[in-house]
Amino acid sequence: MDYRAEPATLAHDGSWPGFLCACAEALNASEPVPRVVDADAPVGLFESRIAVARDDGRAAALWDRLTIKAGAPAMRIVLEAFLSERPDARADTASVLRRLRREGAAALRDLADPIVLSVDKAATRARREAERTTGIARFSELADGSWYAPLEPGCDVLPLVADHFAARFRPMRFALHDLRRGRAVLHEPGRPWLLTDGFSLKRVEPDEDAGPGAIDSAMLASDELRIRDLWRRYFAATAIEGRLNPGLQAAHIPKKYWKLLTEMRRG
Amino acid sequence: MLGKGPGMDATGKLSILADAAKYDASCSSSGSARDNTPGGLGNGAVGGICHSWAADGRCVSLLKVLLSNACVYDCAYCVNRRSNDVPRAGFEPEELVRLVIDFYKRNYIEGVFLSSGVLGCPDHTMERMIRVAKTLRVRERWNGYLHLKAIPGSSAELVEEAARWADRVSVNVELPSQASLARVAPDKTPAAIFGVMRALARASGFEPRKVLPAAGTPGRLALPAPTESAAEPAPIYAARLEPPVGRSVMAARKGRPREPGSAILPAGQTTQLVVGASPESDATILTLAENLYLAYDVRRVYYSAFVPAGLDPRVPALPGPPLLREHRLYQADWLFRFYGFRADEILGPDRPNLDADLDPKCAWALRHLDRFPIDVNHADYLELLRVPGIGPRSASRIVKARAGARLMPESLKALGVVMKRAAFFITCSGAVPSLPGSSRRPVPDASYARAALTDGARRALAPLQMEFDWGEP
Ligand code: SF4
Numbered sequence: 001m002d003y004r005a006e007p008a009t010l011a012h013d014g015s016w017p018g019f020l021c022a023c024a025e026a027l028n029a030s031e032p033v034p035r036v037v038d039a040d041a042p043v044g045l046f047e048s049r050i051a052v053a054r055d056d057g058r059a060a061a062l063w064d065r066l067t068i069k070a071g072a073p074a075m076r077i078v079l080e081a082f083l084s085e086r087p088d089a090r091a092d093t094a095s096v097l098r099r100l101r102r103e104g105a106a107a108l109r110d111l112a113d114p115i116v117l118s119v120d121k122a123a124t125r126a127r128r129e130a131e132r133t134t135g136i137a138r139f140s141e142l143a144d145g146s147w148y149a150p151l152e153p154g155c156d157v158l159p160l161v162a163d164h165f166a167a168r169f170r171p172m173r174f175a176l177h178d179l180r181r182g183r184a185v186l187h188e189p190g191r192p193w194l195l196t197d198g199f200s201l202k203r204v205e206p207d208e209d210a211g212p213g214a215i216d217s218a219m220l221a222s223d224e225l226r227i228r229d230l231w232r233r234y235f236a237a238t239a240i241e242g243r244l245n246p247g248l249q250a251a252h253i254p255k256k257y258w259k260l261l262t263e264m265r266r267g
Numbered sequence: 268m269l270g271k272g273p274g275m276d277a278t279g280k281l282s283i284l285a286d287a288a289k290y291d292a293s294c295s296s297s298g299s300a301r302d303n304t305p306g307g308l309g310n311g312a313v314g315g316i317c318h319s320w321a322a323d324g325r326c327v328s329l330l331k332v333l334l335s336n337a338c339v340y341d342c343a344y345c346v347n348r349r350s351n352d353v354p355r356a357g358f359e360p361e362e363l364v365r366l367v368i369d370f371y372k373r374n375y376i377e378g379v380f381l382s383s384g385v386l387g388c389p390d391h392t393m394e395r396m397i398r399v400a401k402t403l404r405v406r407e408r409w410n411g412y413l414h415l416k417a418i419p420g421s422s423a424e425l426v427e428e429a430a431r432w433a434d435r436v437s438v439n440v441e442l443p444s445q446a447s448l449a450r451v452a453p454d455k456t457p458a459a460i461f462g463v464m465r466a467l468a469r470a471s472g473f474e475p476r477k478v479l480p481a482a483g484t485p486g487r488l489a490l491p492a493p494t495e496s497a498a499e500p501a502p503i504y505a506a507r508l509e510p511p512v513g514r515s516v517m518a519a520r521k522g523r524p525r526e527p528g529s530a531i532l533p534a535g536q537t538t539q540l541v542v543g544a545s546p547e548s549d550a551t552i553l554t555l556a557e558n559l560y561l562a563y564d565v566r567r568v569y570y571s572a573f574v575p576a577g578l579d580p581r582v583p584a585l586p587g588p589p590l591l592r593e594h595r596l597y598q599a600d601w602l603f604r605f606y607g608f609r610a611d612e613i614l615g616p617d618r619p620n621l622d623a624d625l626d627p628k629c630a631w632a633l634r635h636l637d638r639f640p641i642d643v644n645h646a647d648y649l650e651l652l653r654v655p656g657i658g659p660r661s662a663s664r665i666v667k668a669r670a671g672a673r674l675m676p677e678s679l680k681a682l683g684v685v686m687k688r689a690a691f692f693i694t695c696s697g698a699v700p701s702l703p704g705s706s707r708r709p710v711p712d713a714s715y716a717r718a719a720l721t722d723g724a725r726r727a728l729a730p731l732q733m734e735f736d737w738g739e740p
Contacts, residue, residue: 135377136318137374229278233282237282238321238331239321240325240574243324249323252326
């Protein structure tokens with residue numbers, strides 16, 4: 001039975017717990033299994049859509065049950081696939097959970113199954129983006145001694161990178177801001193990090209030309225611009241003239257990421 | 268004195284001291300998993316993290332600088348040699364500590380790679396570098412990645428102390444023979460360099476292998492014989508190690524697990540050889556590299572195409588860095604570490620240099636056609652590794668997959684085998700694979716085989732590399 005042909009759908013609110021609740025509902029349903037969709041997606045002509053309410057307790061219970069069955073590494077892949085935001089990745093992830101519940105982690109190794117392959121590809125994409133983000137996030141020191149890093153990741157990577165930055169910058173008070181999704185990871189020394197929606201940095205006077213993530217210099221720590229300049233100086237000095245290879249450089253770090261990189265921009 | 272002249276601020280110093288440090292090839296920040304300490308800043312990531320990519324395409328992960336580019340030595344290949352007329356600068360240890368922390372907190376860097384010209388004497392220079400390292404670790408409680416370059420000739424105690432604070436310490440051999448060392452880097456002696464390597468091996472719990480005189484190794488490479496100065500520590504230029512002999516680097520390393528969380532030198536020691544600043548053949552370079560792996564448990568040997576740094580009559584005025592040669596040496600080095608090859612299998616006295624058109628594994632296979640084709644359904648792991656187009660990953664996949672079912676030619680591509688190359692050298696229980704995109708039978712000694720196995724490296728790299736005539740017979 002191809003579940004895609006079945007018009008009954010379960011809609012979630014787009015949040016991770018909401019998604020898990022819709023998955024729980026789908027796991028309880030008998031064949032034909034209803035498809036899990038985002039509430040934002042347009043309703044199909046013959047679709048009968050049921051909205052599933054977000055219930056964090058229920059989501060956590062499902063997560064724990066599946067983790068016991070499939071193990072943490074497999075569930076990490078599930079989370080990564082969800083965060084990839086690739087079209088179909090969420091629906092495919094929801095349907096893979098059924099196999100995970102039955103077969104455990106082995107289900108994810110069956111790359112001959114197109115749904116598993118799709119989940120695997122989506123997860124890989126998010127993982128790569130997260131790895132890249134750990135390298136290219138750039139923090140600025142603000143006048144109050146806290147730190148701010150704007151990001152524009154293709155996937156929703158904040159939950160995947162927060163632990164890394166919290167461990168590395170343990171003594172720092174910082175915000176890791178996803179400009180595209182308006183969310184931020186907030187970290188205070190000695191406390192667990194927090195994910196906040198609708199975050200925005202209060203700017204004194206937004207400068208239209210400065211581009212995304214730019215901060216008014218009045219908000220910056222007094223040394224910030226000087227240190228950025230030092231870094232640019234270092235970066236320029238470090239390329240070997242006899243071996244210049246801009247093609248290779250752009251292959252490693254696509255230009256769309258350049259606008260948030262201190263060394264590639266001015267100011 | 269140094270860098271204290273009027274107008275020399277941190278910006279000016281950084282430009283000079285980063286520029287002078289950039290020729291060292293090692294950008295690796297991996298191999299260490301230093302934990303963050305309570306209240307401390309930073310940690311190590313086992314896989315290493317690239318933070319940016321410079322205009323030459325290299326990964327930028329470490330702040331690579333010199334403590335000072337003033338140097339009392341006069342190595343011909345080096346911009347910082349005392350006879351070269353360049354502006355000099357030096358950081359105060361405290362200045363550099365500030366810079367590291369400022370960069371690290373902004374996530375510009377994964378850590379530091381600190382080197383220095385020789386200030387006065389080796390020990391004095393080492394002490395200054397250790398002061399930076401210790402201040403970072405103890406006062407700043409910084410746990411980022413720290414690579415220190417040891418100065419040849421520094422005392423074993425200082426080398427050990429450096430090993431205590433750093434994730435990795437390296438000392439560059441640079442010249443591949445004693446004669447070249449004497450000519451090109453007259454202030455350095457083999458004993459000064461290899462003495463540091465021995466101390467580093469010991470610091471990380473590896474008893475260095477004994478080096479025996481090169482005499483009586485006919486059929487090996489004609490290397491310069493060690494002189495009397497070769498007492499202890501003996502120069503490893505002598506191409507012979509105490510038994511067991513004939514083991515590959517891969518086999519020798521098997522019993523030595525890496526501990527990224529280890530407190531002392533978790534990322535081990537590395538070294539670098541300059542390619543093209545002296546007349547040694549690839550065979551000499553690879554034999555030396557193999558000895559360094561075996562004798563001192565060096566983690567990586569880096570090969571650096573010589574970039575002429577101003578005119579010095581002791582080194583050739585190359586038209587450009589020998590990048591293709593560097594590339595082939597890296598490929599051969601890879602065969603040591605992951606494929607179980609020995610240096611004398613890759614090259615020998617009759618074949619002193621690597622093939623410019625073929626990767627060294629293809630070249631080896633074409634010279635040993637009597638060992639092929641091999642049957643992927645029966646060959647053991649090490650035999651599989653010898654097949655061009657099969658690497659460690661696809662070899663282990665083959666071993667796993669064939670336990671379930673007999674492999675057919677069609678199933679190999681999905682296991683990661685590069686059929687374009689492997690087709691010439693394998694069968695599947697008698698079934699001969701076809702060449703992808705060709706109707707020809709894959710016959711390795713056919714005239715078209717060599718062309719089919721040629722890779723694009725020469726096209727990509729050779730325009731930048733021109734031959735230099737050493738004027739030798
Ligand atoms: S000792 Fe080092 S810095 Fe000094 S000239 Fe030789 S290679 Fe250059």
